[in-house]
Amino acid sequence: MQHTLSVLVENKPGVLTRVTALFSRRGFNIDSLAVGVTEDPTLSRITMVVSAADVPLEQITKQLHKLVNVLKINDLDPAEMVDRELVLFKVNAPPDRRHEVIEVTNVFRAKIIDVGKNSLTIEATGTSEKLAAMEDLLRAYGIKEMARTGRIALARGSRES
Amino acid sequence: MTQRITGAEALVKALQAEGVDIMFGYPGGVVLPIYDALYDAEDIKHVLVRHEQGAIHAADGYARATGRPGVALVTSGPGATNTVTGIANAYMDSIPLVVFTGQVATSVIGTDAFQESDITGITMPITKHNYLVKDAAELPEVIKEAFHIATTGRPGPVLIDVPVDVSKGEVDFAYPETVNLPGYKPTYRGHAKQIKQASNLIAKARKPLLYVGGGVIASGAAREVKELAELMQLPVTCTLMGKGAFPEDHHLFIGMPGMHGAKYTNYSITETDLLIGVGVRFDDRVTGKLSAFASKAKVIHVDIDPAEIGKNKPVDVPIVGDARHIVAALVEELRKMDAAPRTDAWMRAIDDWRNRFPLHYSGETGTIMPQRVVQRIDAIANEMGRELIVCTEVGQNQMWAMQFHTCRSPRTWVSSGGLGTMGFGFPASIGAQAGRPDALVVDIAGDGSFQMVSQELATAKVHDLPVKVVILNNGYLGMVRQWQELFYGKRYSQSVLPQDCPDFVKLAEAYGCFGVRAEKPEDVDQALAAAFAYDGPAVVDCRVEAEECVFPMVAPGGSIDEMLGGIPGCPVSEMLDDELLEEVWE
Numbered sequence A: 001m002q003h004t005l006s007v008l009v010e011n012k013p014g015v016l017t018r019v020t021a022l023f024s025r026r027g028f029n030i031d032s033l034a035v036g037v038t039e040d041p042t043l044s045r046i047t048m049v050v051s052a053a054d055v056p057l058e059q060i061t062k063q064l065h066k067l068v069n070v071l072k073i074n075d076l077d078p079a080e081m082v083d084r085e086l087v088l089f090k091v092n093a094p095p096d097r098r099h100e101v102i103e104v105t106n107v108f109r110a111k112i113i114d115v116g117k118n119s120l121t122i123e124a125t126g127t128s129e130k131l132a133a134m135e136d137l138l139r140a141y142g143i144k145e146m147a148r149t150g151r152i153a154l155a156r157g158s159r160e161s
Numbered sequence B: 001m002t003q004r005i006t007g008a009e010a011l012v013k014a015l016q017a018e019g020v021d022i023m024f025g026y027p028g029g030v031v032l033p034i035y036d037a038l039y040d041a042e043d044i045k046h047v048l049v050r051h052e053q054g055a056i057h058a059a060d061g062y063a064r065a066t067g068r069p070g071v072a073l074v075t076s077g078p079g080a081t082n083t084v085t086g087i088a089n090a091y092m093d094s095i096p097l098v099v100f101t102g103q104v105a106t107s108v109i110g111t112d113a114f115q116e117s118d119i120t121g122i123t124m125p126i127t128k129h130n131y132l133v134k135d136a137a138e139l140p141e142v143i144k145e146a147f148h149i150a151t152t153g154r155p156g157p158v159l160i161d162v163p164v165d166v167s168k169g170e171v172d173f174a175y176p177e178t179v180n181l182p183g184y185k186p187t188y189r190g191h192a193k194q195i196k197q198a199s200n201l202i203a204k205a206r207k208p209l210l211y212v213g214g215g216v217i218a219s220g221a222a223r224e225v226k227e228l229a230e231l232m233q234l235p236v237t238c239t240l241m242g243k244g245a246f247p248e249d250h251h252l253f254i255g256m257p258g259m260h261g262a263k264y265t266n267y268s269i270t271e272t273d274l275l276i277g278v279g280v281r282f283d284d285r286v287t288g289k290l291s292a293f294a295s296k297a298k299v300i301h302v303d304i305d306p307a308e309i310g311k312n313k314p315v316d317v318p319i320v321g322d323a324r325h326i327v328a329a330l331v332e333e334l335r336k337m338d339a340a341p342r343t344d345a346w347m348r349a350i351d352d353w354r355n356r357f358p359l360h361y362s363g364e365t366g367t368i369m370p371q372r373v374v375q376r377i378d379a380i381a382n383e384m385g386r387e388l389i390v391c392t393e394v395g396q397n398q399m400w401a402m403q404f405h406t407c408r409s410p411r412t413w414v415s416s417g418g419l420g421t422m423g424f425g426f427p428a429s430i431g432a433q434a435g436r437p438d439a440l441v442v443d444i445a446g447d448g449s450f451q452m453v454s455q456e457l458a459t460a461k462v463h464d465l466p467v468k469v470v471i472l473n474n475g476y477l478g479m480v481r482q483w484q485e486l487f488y489g490k491r492y493s494q495s496v497l498p499q500d501c502p503d504f505v506k507l508a509e510a511y512g513c514f515g516v517r518a519e520k521p522e523d524v525d526q527a528l529a530a531a532f533a534y535d536g537p538a539v540v541d542c543r544v545e546a547e548e549c550v551f552p553m554v555a556p557g558g559s560i561d562e563m564l565g566g567i568p569g570c571p572v573s574e575m576l577d578d579e580l581l582e583e584v585w586e
């Protein structure tokens, strides 16, 4: 099962290495990863997507808690979180098909951020599912390059992440 | 009050503030400022080892024997990498160490400078925490935190990497009184509801078993464990790390569990209906095949590390916290409940196994049996009225020491558990002796293991640390040979060591130590007595039965009630006589 872990850590050198090294050392694969500073500049939030069964996940979470620089770990409930990813697609768009690509972009409320002779670069944000659907459609035109961030997420409402 | 001093001086002052009076180390270029500051620190004794691995093992042995954190100092690059085995060893056994490594100057870190190695990167998975100090001003706080982290919660090694310009830099020194570690808050008190639940199970159990490990030693819970055991008349098994947590001459003591545990111990685990684990981690060498380990039992697990609970074995009542607090709380709760022991028939069943399947070895016919050497070490130390601290190497020597040495108190047993490090015991004995000058410190050694670290004879000699190395010299990497005998058709590939190379007596003498050889059974007592009475380090070369095996033995991955040297395929229940069985089962 896929889990979105929100890990609050001290914003210090080497902390990300400690966290990711722990995952690989204990045989876990990280599907996606995003790190950035929080509202408090001394803290960073690492959002990680991992696929794991409940028991091994509990073990890795407990191990993670033991890292001195880790303050808080929250396994976000998919029904109770808001989450986003950002993707940049560079898509083949010769003049005769360009309007179709623009249409897809509009349907997904994405933005064209760069225009080339035969390509368009599109910025899209959304959940993994939405972005996957968009990628599927764009594939028909030929995706030349793609860059994707990891998932970021927060708990809904006044709940803390 | 602050004082402007160098980083190196601040480091030394911090050690003094922590009450460090002895440390182990080896100098080199980038730690010279620290060594220079130590030159004037008369209240800190520095033991100069002959290899950095020895420094860490010695600091580790010191910590195990005294309960205080061990401190070591080494240089960058090779000095630092030479500590890796020792640090991993301490990490696996949860031993509090603070290890200082020198580092190249901050300005050249990352340039492959001379003797640069990324020791914080290398030791990340084998330290509880580590630091690379970038500014002298951070030193006091970092050192304060390091000692705090090493010694609290589940103890472990902490490494501090100190670049040479940090040692030379200046700092307004004030040693902090508290630490600010928002992400580090060990739990000490157990959850009241869980304690109540555990007490109810203990009060009701007919075949309970107390399974105690290194956590009991670390938390100083031996007295509380004894109280609990006696109150409810619980049989007690101690793991290799827990040896000494319960007096082994007590009638409730039922031996060591696991791969080389006694049959009666493993049968008891197989039959118990309530396994009470305290400060243990259900290591594979203890459990064998997990699904068959205590499979009829409910499980209570007390540990300070939440990650240990349920890691290997599902637990019915988990209690996170300090063993001493929790066991004391269990005793209090059981007293309040007026709980009475119900284990009479169970103890008789175990005693029946104990009588029928004791640990044993063949009598001597001209050749020394290694097991008897272990027993004679105990006896002679006793006769001399000396308090004995037994250290071990790894291999058959360690298992025989475990089986046949009767340990009576905590911190008198020093043995590498989790990592199984050959060459640990001897330097560890040096550290133990440094911390416990009055004790008779004996390293029960293998001929292979001792050769990994024999250069530390110089350390023992020069620092006047009168440790005794008793080599069970079988001319083999004995434990390897045993596996080859049992599982590889006696093909002794690379496990043969000529018994007379080196000549251990001459080796001892070359270092100015006492050396003596025992070749025949009748030589053993005299050799041991002479070595123990000698006022200085000594080596006893015991030429023991070369192809003796450690039995019983659970085959790797096998279930613990099926032991080689046991009764193959025979269920435990068939080994009890019917009358007793009925009483226990009733």
Ligand SMILES: Cc1ncc(C[n+]2csc(CCOP(=O)(O)OP(=O)(O)O)c2C)c(N)n1
Residues within 6 Å of the ligand: B393, B394, B395, B396, B397, B398, B420, B421, B422, B423, B445, B446, B447, B448, B449, B450, B472, B474, B476, B477, B478, B479, B480
């Ligand atoms: C550093 C290290 N290398 C290899 C091993 C694997 N090993 C385990 S026991 C053993 C043999 C030990 O020989 P010796 O010290 O003579 O002890 P004996 O078993 O003969 O008592 C070996 C090689 C180890 N535990 N540690």
Ligand SMILES: [Mg+2]
Residues within 6 Å of the ligand: B446, B447, B448, B472, B473, B474, B475, B476, B477, B478
């Ligand atoms: Mg040997």
